[in-house]
Amino acid sequence: MNWSELSELLPVGVVLAAALVVVFLDLVIAHKDRYALPMVALAGCVLGLGSLIQNYLSLTTYYKQSPPWFSGAAETAAGAFNPLILGGHFSIDLFGFAIAGVALLAGALSVLSSAHEEDDSALSSGEYYGLILLAVAGMMLLGFAHDFLTLLVSLEIMSISTYILAGSRRDLKSGEAALKYLVLGAFSTAFLMMGIAFIYGATGKLSLSEVLIPSEQLVSSAFLIRGGLALLLVGVLFKVGAAPFHFWIPDVYEGAPTGVTGLMATGVKAAAFAVLGRLAFETFGPRYAHDWAWLFAAAAVLTMAVGNFLALRQENVKRMLAYSGIAHTGYLLLGFLVSPNADGIMLADQLQNAVFYLLAYALMTLGAFGVVGLVREDGRRLERLEDFAGLSKEHPGLALCMAMFMFSLAGLPPFAGFFAKFLVFKSAVDAGYVLPAVLGVLTSVASMAYYLRVVRAMYVDPVRATKPGEAPAGARCRYSWTTNLLIYGAGLATILLGLFPSGPTFLLR
Amino acid sequence: MDAALTLAASDLVQWLGNLLTFRLASCLALSGALFAIGAWGVLARRNILLVLISVELMLNAVMLAFVAFARAHVNLAKETGLPYAGESGQIFALTIIALAAAEAAVGLAIVIAYFRNRQTVDTRDISLMRH
Numbered sequence: 001m002n003w004s005e006l007s008e009l010l011p012v013g014v015v016l017a018a019a020l021v022v023v024f025l026d027l028v029i030a031h032k033d034r035y036a037l038p039m040v041a042l043a044g045c046v047l048g049l050g051s052l053i054q055n056y057l058s059l060t061t062y063y064k065q066s067p068p069w070f071s072g073a074a075e076t077a078a079g080a081f082n083p084l085i086l087g088g089h090f091s092i093d094l095f096g097f098a099i100a101g102v103a104l105l106a107g108a109l110s111v112l113s114s115a116h117e118e119d120d121s122a123l124s125s126g127e128y129y130g131l132i133l134l135a136v137a138g139m140m141l142l143g144f145a146h147d148f149l150t151l152l153v154s155l156e157i158m159s160i161s162t163y164i165l166a167g168s169r170r171d172l173k174s175g176e177a178a179l180k181y182l183v184l185g186a187f188s189t190a191f192l193m194m195g196i197a198f199i200y201g202a203t204g205k206l207s208l209s210e211v212l213i214p215s216e217q218l219v220s221s222a223f224l225i226r227g228g229l230a231l232l233l234v235g236v237l238f239k240v241g242a243a244p245f246h247f248w249i250p251d252v253y254e255g256a257p258t259g260v261t262g263l264m265a266t267g268v269k270a271a272a273f274a275v276l277g278r279l280a281f282e283t284f285g286p287r288y289a290h291d292w293a294w295l296f297a298a299a300a301v302l303t304m305a306v307g308n309f310l311a312l313r314q315e316n317v318k319r320m321l322a323y324s325g326i327a328h329t330g331y332l333l334l335g336f337l338v339s340p341n342a343d344g345i346m347l348a349d350q351l352q353n354a355v356f357y358l359l360a361y362a363l364m365t366l367g368a369f370g371v372v373g374l375v376r377e378d379g380r381r382l383e384r385l386e387d388f389a390g391l392s393k394e395h396p397g398l399a400l401c402m403a404m405f406m407f408s409l410a411g412l413p414p415f416a417g418f419f420a421k422f423l424v425f426k427s428a429v430d431a432g433y434v435l436p437a438v439l440g441v442l443t444s445v446a447s448m449a450y451y452l453r454v455v456r457a458m459y460v461d462p463v464r465a466t467k468p469g470e471a472p473a474g475a476r477c478r479y480s481w482t483t484n485l486l487i488y489g490a491g492l493a494t495i496l497l498g499l500f501p502s503g504p505t506f507l508l509r
Numbered sequence: 510m511d512a513a514l515t516l517a518a519s520d521l522v523q524w525l526g527n528l529l530t531f532r533l534a535s536c537l538a539l540s541g542a543l544f545a546i547g548a549w550g551v552l553a554r555r556n557i558l559l560v561l562i563s564v565e566l567m568l569n570a571v572m573l574a575f576v577a578f579a580r581a582h583v584n585l586a587k588e589t590g591l592p593y594a595g596e597s598g599q600i601f602a603l604t605i606i607a608l609a610a611a612e613a614a615v616g617l618a619i620v621i622a623y624f625r626n627r628q629t630v631d632t633r634d635i636s637l638m639r640h
Contacts, residue, residue, distance in 0.1 A: 171626075177638075182619055190567035194567075200597070200601065
């Protein structure tokens, strides 16, 4: 093992260091500006992103080629790029870079969306921002993890930080969300661990890309391997929030503070999909696609149907976005269906499409949750549909951005969501799963109904008085420059990513 | 008489030896039973503390499975000369101890915070957000 390879994980180290700095800074400064801690946390995320890009550039210059999309696609010739570092525990490939980038983006934007909180002391403390950074570090590690041991430890770093974050507001709903998230998260982790135990028992290996390669190890019983993989999949589907293991999502997303909900809906989901992607592309691969891909396809169809159907009935926008998150998990699962006769190039294309979806989804969802997290002048949060009435008159820019996020989530051109959906449906069709893709398009059309309800509430619905006998008051919000930065930045990125969908891939070349 | 005694003693030793011999199947059966009891506890218990204890039970079952598999891999390596794969299972079990401790610490803290707010630890009362 070559310890100098640790420098490939420097971005994670930067984020961890920032987490410690934030926590200690909270203790040291006596009279602090309320933007001091969020700015340090934001600087941690930005520095982490810079370090990530620097790593990518130096690897590309050194090997005179960009890293492979996943370690299985790497050439094996001497002197070629070997993404596996630290004895194969981590894989420094493009998929890992992309997941780490999405995690850092999600962390930075959720810090921005929490920075305007001043009435709630728990959300302006150093621990809150420190835990966000710790969770981001866990997600980044999860993106690179290539071994069941590092995978599990990264997953727990992320999950345990998020359990605490979900309960960080001192009210009943937040506590309930934390409790539910903790119990169900730990329950699913136990299944995941038991699955890993079975696989280890059957093969003696822990490396993600090696466990299914046949060898004359111990009880080479197919039952043990299959049982282990099934338990593992239950755990992973739980973490990404796919049906039938989605039931915890609405309550947890609704109860958690909105900044944390944004982080869970995007960063945690991206990291969980990193695990799923590595399982689908490296562990199973085309070789075992016959055995497993239909299971992913069934889960995708069920998840899209359940998420979209239940979202139709929600009056609470935050809860509606939670169900819409379930639906998007379904679309994303379509991007991970592997064709039995796929080659390395096709797999890399599929991964690229899925990563584009994760990026676009992170931008529009964090923007939408940024709007939902705002507080009206009368103290109500912008959570229920009727709270949005009159927003277009009071804050035209804000309403315009929210409308864009809704159109983008619904998958209308020219926004990022359209290309994201188009790309994953295309990769499902290319892999030969036409029926799930068609069902995806149909449910996507149906989803327009509930996204457009928000737009109607903002632009069409009459403003009602909060109390009888009072003059009707529109939705005037308290918000600060950090929230402005988040919402307008995410809005701009949603349009730009929709107009130039090849932008991110262009940067990679 | 003396010979009979020796025979009985050696029988006893052999019986004990058989009893103590490592059997993968029995370890896995115990582990599976613990895991099932834990899962049942999570789903059926009404007291949130008992739910957390059940989760811990499931994690302990996983640890037992790992240690048993590690031992089996050691034996296999001795018999067949295949590459030794015993250490990773034991390291995994140790890691799970640390993870379980962290999870229990956070879990109890969340339960205490919740109890201060609601004065209840009954899972039937944890339903503010059902619509």
